[in-house]
Amino acid sequence: MAESASKRLKPTPIIGTHNGHFHADEALAVHILRLLPAYAESSLVRTRDPALLAECHTVVDVGGEYDAARNRFDHHQRGFTTTFPGRPTKLSSAGLVFLHFGKEVEEDGPEVELLWRKLYESFVEALDAHDNGISAYDPAAISAAGLSKRFSDGGFSLGAMVGRLNPNWNDPIPEDPAEAQRQEDEKFSVASRRIGEEFERDLDYYVRAWLPAREVVQRAFEGRAAHDPQGRVLVFEGPSAPWKDHLYSLEKESGGASEVVYVIYPEKPVPGAKWRVQAVPSSKDSFESRKALPAAWRGFRDEELDGITNIPGGVFVHAAGFIGGHKTLEGAKAMAAKALEL
Structure with a gap:
């Protein structure tokens, strides 16, 4: 204007x-x-x-x-x-x-x-x-789909x-x-x-x-090739931030040559924190993942999980496969790399 x-x-x-x-x-x-x-x-x-x-x-x-x-x-x-x-x-x-x-x-x-x-x-x-x-x-x-609310x-x-x-219909006037x-x-x-x-x-x-989160996500997005040559893994090695909105827009702005499949971030912003591996949803509000963590890992924790993944230090993988955890950053990266292969 x-x-x-x-x-x-x-x-x-x-x-x-x-x-x-x-x-x-x-x-x-x-x-x-x-x-x-x-x-x-x-x-x-x-x-x-x-x-x-x-x-x-x-x-x-x-x-x-x-x-x-x-x-x-x-x-x-x-x-x-x-x-x-x-x-x-x-x-x-x-x-x-x-x-x-x-x-x-x-x-x-x-x-x-x-x-x-x-x-x-x-x-x-x-x-x-x-x-x-x-x-x-x-x-x-x-x-046409026959859908109705369950509750x-x-x-x-x-x-x-x-x-x-x-005012209510029967309030005095x-x-x-x-x-x-x-x-x-x-x-x-x-x-x-x-x-x-x-x-x-x-x-x-x-x-x-x-808005400040966009800068954090953009730095991680621009550096994702260091973790996967095809750019499928995004890692927040410093502070993590709300990423979904910005990730989808950055992918669109970049021409959508490759989609991010997994996002890795610290569980808490403190030294020695555990790390999360999260599968990127198909869309912002979707419960479906672009590639969920392997079915064989889901619902297992700790030593049982280690025995399945052969990656010592695992914490858990959710039963739905949309998120998992590891004690270290390197372990979380290894989980993401292996999940991409399966």
Whole structure:
């Protein structure tokens, strides 16, 4: 953007959204705006009255208009199809506000674009899908496969978390319309803060932990040929870090010439720690491994495991084969090398 969206603002701009039953998308949209200095002291008007909305500087989730130049961010109008760059999910008011203001929420630096995309995909997109009635899985494909839930997962999601902060259907409503609106607005404020806390917690994690991990993973990724000529073993000889997200993206950026099969890292960041050998999942959230540790090793520990692998110092191999352990780094490397051969 040539000019940041918030720099167009006049002092203390008024934010408008709809009244009545509230949802996670406008609750988050309002919170994101209020994270920006220009909106920090903004008042909020919750109404469906076009005349009152016209007096608001910025309007989200109501009004039937998407016009970023005029700070109108609704998604309900016929023909609206806007998505986040590179993503298929139609935006809600949360996604629209994050699209235009999200980079200003994050810290300045060369990684702002990466953080902006990651935070959308990991947090905001789920709210866009929820508000637009888009399922995470294709309902027709699930039905055709005859799949159904084995049990209730409690119905808890980001959208449900906000939804249940609405008044109950049988809560008493004050006779005075102004008092009724005030009470409803108070509940919305609670909901906006609540979803905002989760958003800020994710933002803090990605800035302070996830992003620094990328450098650690990249060093290990670039040095993997020292452990396997085909680059199938990644070793964290120094500090280990959350690696799955970064490994998949680094493989994609490198052209996917060879996939990492096993990742080796210390069990704890202390001298003399034991070492883990973990099979890389087929995808980030999959329980299937690209190549699980050999079936003959699974479920065995200590001396029994040593007798099967012929690698003294083994600690365990999980019954599912996705992870194992050894007392030393060299032993863990030997386990990975042997597993590649079997």
